[in-house]
Amino acid sequence: MAYPMYEVDWSVLPPEQNRRFNPAFNIATIKQVVNEAIERVAPVSVRMQTPTRLRDLIRQIRAARTAAEERSVVNKECAYIRSTFREEDSVWRCRNIAKLLYIHMLGYPAHFGQLECLKLIASPRFTDKRVGYLGAMLLLDERQDVHLLITNCLKNDLNSNTQFVVGLALCTLGAIASPEMARDLASEVERLIKSPNAYIKKKAALCAFRIIRRVPDLMEMFLPATRSLLTEKNHGVLITGVTLITEMCENSPDTLNHFKKESGQREIVPNLVRILKNLILAGYSPEHDVSGVSDPFLQVKILRLLRILGKNDAEASEAMNDILAQVATNTETSKNVGNTILYETVLSIMDIKSESSLRVLAINILGRFLLNNDKNIRYVALNTLLRTVHVDTSAVQRHRTTILECLKDPDVSIRRRAMELSFALINGQNIRAMMKELLSFLERSDAEFKAHCSSAMVLAAERYAPSSKWHLDTLFQVLLKAGNYLRDDTVSNTIQIVSAAPGERQAYASMRLWTSLERSAVSADATEKQPLIQVAAWTIGEYGDMLVSEASNAISMVDDDGVDDFTRPTEEYVIDIYQKLLWSTQLSISTKEYLLLSLAKLSTRFTTRPSQDKIRVIIDTFGSHIHIELQQRGVELSQLYKQYAHLRPALLERMPPMEAAAAERERDDSDTEGERPQTNVQNEQNPLLDLINGSELLSNGDVEHTPVATTNNNSSTNDILDLLSGLDLSAPSMPAPAAVSAANNNLAAPSLLLDGLFASEPPIAQPQAECVVRALERNGVLVELSAVRGGDTATLTMRARSSAASTVTDFLFQAAVPRTFRLDMMSPSGTVLTPQGEITQVLKINNPSKTPLRLRIRVSYSIDGNPILEQAEVNNFPPDLFN
């Protein structure tokens, strides 16, 4: 067993009683003896009382039984430490800081030690420096000014004669370098990379790596020194050198070319291949061996750099084909470390322009990974398959059953990967089988998966549905299983699909949905399935006549399992169910609106007297509903039974088929989530009359429709506008005859009316839904990214605005995306940002894997001659950006 820490070996004795050999304690013991000697000999009057030793403090804290007790020990010690800091006690400063660091780790504030750390660093003693730098790394935060004070100390120590002092300074710089520090110390670091001392060289190389991360502009100055790193023998220098070059190449295509073309006496790819080959072929070297593999850390780093060099470069790929094949076939796979290397090799093979036989080899390795007993290896396999699925789908398809099996894994990390991969594998041939698995996954899955999974299923169903009946069935199943986690647009999409279906399908849909509606009303779980209730209410409202008519007997309701669970309800039973749902206290207002309007529609679909009366009674009760919007609906619908009764049949006519589902989905969610198209004017007889009498609604509509984002289903005032917008969606292409005269025309009056309305209102036609993400706001410069969806490719527009008083010059916007994405940047509209001015730049992002977009941006500019560099990660794009 390779792992050194066994439970049985763990001693419960405090370390000082632990008799195992321990170099650390030897030093500690020496120190202790020495300190005690000092304490004995030195006259007490010379210095204040000796502080508690770190060990004693830790013991005291650990002995505390309660949190309060611990706090009191810590507070007492902190108070004491503060007092020694005030008195400038330099003898015990080191010990006090060490104690403070322990206290800090427990979660107590320790910022008052920051300046003391700097004093320790400035001390000539190595012990002081070692603890001081440790404290600086733990306590300093680059947002604080103290942070700048350390720069000078670092500069001094970078010039020290002792290699370990230089090492400490480099280590600290690497951990906490801020952009300012990076600029100030870059030249020192560059000098140290050229040092003959490998210990310093490797640390300096990684420091340069961090400096470039913080300030990409500084890359240029490190180029010459970096080139020679690959000629070293020392593995530490080699691995840090490869890391540095990788960062440079990922950062700028120019540098990538620079390394490919003119890397000194030897070209970089053959050079790396040579190093890798030596690693594989060299015999056992105990120093770098990890369970039989020679320096896996270095191998992996080299493989990764090869991947970057070989990407989209046939010549470079050609040069590395052999070595990749060699690594892929010769690596021992019984241990994690072998699989580590294989994993990296597979990624490289799939990313470069490799030979097809090599790709087959890589996919086979992944197949083996998938069957591995080790969960970690399986996870990695799924992860890699997801990254390669767009390269070679058919190869991945072979592992479909295994992948579907992973959907049932108890581990959330594996399930998530398997789900994403399953969606990538769906095609026209396997859609039925895949959907079946995914449906059962959806039913079992945690809440966090449901939203994403259901919308991906809706999309897949739309794209590959083998028949419209299957499509409807699948959508209904998704509605049933995703419950309230379903995204809002799915409701409107489903309604659109039902409305566009042929008559018999509509009857089928209403029957199917009736079964679900009834079941959830009876079992009282309707609150968990509100989207389903909404779709069901709409469909039954529209096609309720078919549901209760004899004709429904002719439609087969036998499902995939051969069960026919549909019984034709009576009109009154339908209304009873509606009543039950409408009087439930837990359904959302929006769902009740669906139900109420649906009920009103049923009044013209159902024919028997008792059901008509029942409907009227229910509607009348809403005239005094506590919620203002439902109350308004109740009153208005009641009016349709009174003086406007003659309008009712025409107003509650069946909706014409809706079109353009795709365009609809593009629109902002908040737009489609409100009232559905079906809830049109039937109830709004007052505005209708207004319209006939000279149309004041137009202006209303105009004003209220514009702020689309604020209309939501629960707001009580602007329902009419939701109605209008819904209608706008539903029948945008119909002609617009004279609206006013059409009002008395019983046929299709409502929709024609509103068509007229919208025809006179061109601004309603909105641009494609844009989402605007605020990426960065500092120094008065605001950078926003607005994204437009578009299948695999999203178009982002960067807008930089300045509210600063002075002009911003040299404005440069850079962006980077993870490797699964492709980013094309158009040229910016300018580099100078006047006050209140704007710079725009268009980014096209191609993302075949449809994973959520992550973007890292860098913005550099100068204000009043001061160069400024800002970085940010932008992750808050909507997850459906690429759908």
Add this chain to the structure above:
Amino acid sequence: MMQFMLLFSRQGKLRLQKWYVAHPDKLKKKITRELITTVLARKPKMCSFLEWKDVKVVYKRYASLYFCCAMEQEDNELLTLELIHRYVELLDKYFGSVCELDIIFNFEKAYFILDELVLGGELQETSKKNVLKAIAAQDLLQEDEAVDGALREVGLL
């Protein structure tokens, strides 16, 4: 690149924290708290990887201690496990059969060892021997200073 590394006990007590990204203290505490809870809630049979916020968390339990690294998406997860293992091996060599108490009482040593292995979130040395040599040499420097100081103090130097 590693964004941060945490060592914590099965009881959720933090034993070591190393940050390679600049975050305010408050955020660090929040991340630490949330991550410890999430990792401790996972069952032993589950895989060692966790996609958490925008980082990939790789963790492994050695006896009562969890070693937990937050990596970037492009990093090799399996290699991170090897890195953790390498760190444990170094601690083990240095302390001689390391246990949690060693790390509690000598936390600064644990930091020093990590700093000789990883710099700025990337591995700097792949030879165990070299790391231990560097640590031993620095310990010796400290020791010399301590003896020197003591002798000076008592007037022998």
